[in-house]
Amino acid sequence: MDIPSNLTTGERIRLLREARGMSRPVLAGLCGRGPDWLKKIESGERPIRSHSLLLRLAGALQLTDLSLITAAGENVAQPVVLGRLTHPAMPAIWKAVMTRPLLLALPETPPDPAALLARVRDAWRLWHTSDHNRTQVGALLPELIQDAEIATRVLEGRPRRSAHEALSEVYRLTGQATAYIAPPEMAWVIADRALTAAQASDNPAAIAAAAWSLGNILRSTAHPDEALEVVEGAASLLRPHLDSAPDDWRGVYGALALHAAVTAARAGRTGDAWRHWDTGDEVAKSLPASYVHPSTMFGRANVDFHQISVATDLSASRQALGLADEVNPDAMPSLERRARLWVEVARGHLQRGDRTAALHVMQIAHGISAETVAYTPSARVAVLDLWREAPRALRPEAGRLAEAIGVAIA
Structure with a gap:
C-alpha cells in the first residue's frame, strides 16, 4: 500500500494495523504488550526505540520490510523474517498433502470406511492425550491421508460418503497438527480439502x-x-x-x-x-x-x-x-487444551506484572504438554518476555524454559 511519507512511525503502525483489519488489543497481544502501550505508540505519546519490538510489530503485521514502519532510510530498513516454526514431521506431511498424485495406486480389496473412521478417531485421541502430540500424530498422518484419499476414489454410494467424512476428519487433524509449522499456502489447502470432503459426505x-x-x-x-x-x-x-x-x-x-x-x-x-x-x-x-x-x-x-x-x-x-x-x-x-489453559493463566499474570507467578504457571504448562508450549505463538511470546523481564534471581530458570521450547535468548 502507498503510505504518505510525512507520517510518523506511530501513525504508520496505526494505518497498517487498520488496513489489516486488526484491533489494537490483537496487535499488541501479538507483541506481548497491552493495548494501552500500543495506543501510546500510535499517538506518538511514547517513542518506540527497541529494534526487536519494531521487528515483532512488523512480523505481526505480516510486513516483509521494516522500512514500511520506520521510513528511516536504508541504515534502519531491514527484511522481516516471517518464517514458520519447524518440526521434523513436516516434510512427510507436506509430501502427502501437496504432491498428491492424480492417479493413486488402488487396492485390490476395497477399504473399510468404518475402520478408516476408527483410525482417524484414534489419532484424534492421541492428539489430545500425548504430551508430544505433534510428533506422534505427525508420524501417522501421511499414511492416513493416502488411505483416506484412496477410499474416496474406490468406494461408491453411502460407503463413499463415509470415506469423505473420514477424509475431512484427517485433514482437520492435519490442520491442527501443522498449525504454525505449515507454510500458509499449505494451511489453506488443508482447510479447503477438509471442507470439500465434508460437503461430499453430506x-x-x-x-x-x-x-x-x-x-x-x-x-x-x-x-x-x-x-x-x-x-x-x-x-x-x-x-x-x-x-x-x-x-x-x-x-x-x-x-x-x-x-x-x-x-x-x-x-x-x-x-x-x-x-x-x-x-x-x-x-x-x-x-x-x-x-x-x-x-x-x-x-x-x-x-x-x-x-x-x-x-x-x-x-x-x-x-x-x-x-x-x-x-x-x-x-x-485433553493435555493440549489443559496446557493452553495454563498458558492463558500465565498471560493473565503477565498482564498484571506478576512475572514470578507467570513463570511458575508456564512451567506447569510445559510439564503437561511440552509441544503445546513450544508450538503456540502466545506461549513463546510469554516465555520470551519472562526471560527478558523476570526478576534477576529467576532469569536462569526463565532461560532454561526458553531454551527448552526453542526460543532464542542469545
Whole structure:
C-alpha cells in the first residue's frame, strides 16, 4: 500500500494495523504488550526505540520490510523474517498433502470406511492425550491421508460418503497438527480439502466441524471478520437440527460458539465475545455433564476454560485469574487444551506484572504438554518476555524454559 511519507512511525503502525483489519488489543497481544502501550505508540505519546519490538510489530503485521514502519532510510530498513516454526514431521506431511498424485495406486480389496473412521478417531485421541502430540500424530498422518484419499476414489454410494467424512476428519487433524509449522499456502489447502470432503459426505455436522477448522486458519491469519462469518454460517446450518440432533452435533455447535467468542475477544469486541460465550455455555448445559466432543473437546470444562481465554484476550486479567481459581484443570481430558489453559493463566499474570507467578504457571504448562508450549505463538511470546523481564534471581530458570521450547535468548 502507498503510505504518505510525512507520517510518523506511530501513525504508520496505526494505518497498517487498520488496513489489516486488526484491533489494537490483537496487535499488541501479538507483541506481548497491552493495548494501552500500543495506543501510546500510535499517538506518538511514547517513542518506540527497541529494534526487536519494531521487528515483532512488523512480523505481526505480516510486513516483509521494516522500512514500511520506520521510513528511516536504508541504515534502519531491514527484511522481516516471517518464517514458520519447524518440526521434523513436516516434510512427510507436506509430501502427502501437496504432491498428491492424480492417479493413486488402488487396492485390490476395497477399504473399510468404518475402520478408516476408527483410525482417524484414534489419532484424534492421541492428539489430545500425548504430551508430544505433534510428533506422534505427525508420524501417522501421511499414511492416513493416502488411505483416506484412496477410499474416496474406490468406494461408491453411502460407503463413499463415509470415506469423505473420514477424509475431512484427517485433514482437520492435519490442520491442527501443522498449525504454525505449515507454510500458509499449505494451511489453506488443508482447510479447503477438509471442507470439500465434508460437503461430499453430506453430513451437516462434518461440514460445520470443517468450518470450525477453516475459522481457525482465518483467525490466525488476521481475518477475524471472515472467521466470524464462516463459523456463524456453520452454526446456522446446524441450528434447525439442534432439538433432535445427536450430542456430537450440538457439541460442534457449541464449539463454533466458543470459536466466535475468542475471535470477537481478540478483536476487542467485548459484547459480542460474551454473547457468543453465553451461547456455548447454554449448549454445554443441554448436554450430559460428562460429555466431551472427540475432536473439538467441547464440553463443560472447555466452556469454563474459554471463559478464562475470553477474559484474557480482553485484557481483563483480574477477572481471568479469578475464574482460573475456580476451574478444575483435571476435568479436561485433553493435555493440549489443559496446557493452553495454563498458558492463558500465565498471560493473565503477565498482564498484571506478576512475572514470578507467570513463570511458575508456564512451567506447569510445559510439564503437561511440552509441544503445546513450544508450538503456540502466545506461549513463546510469554516465555520470551519472562526471560527478558523476570526478576534477576529467576532469569536462569526463565532461560532454561526458553531454551527448552526453542526460543532464542542469545
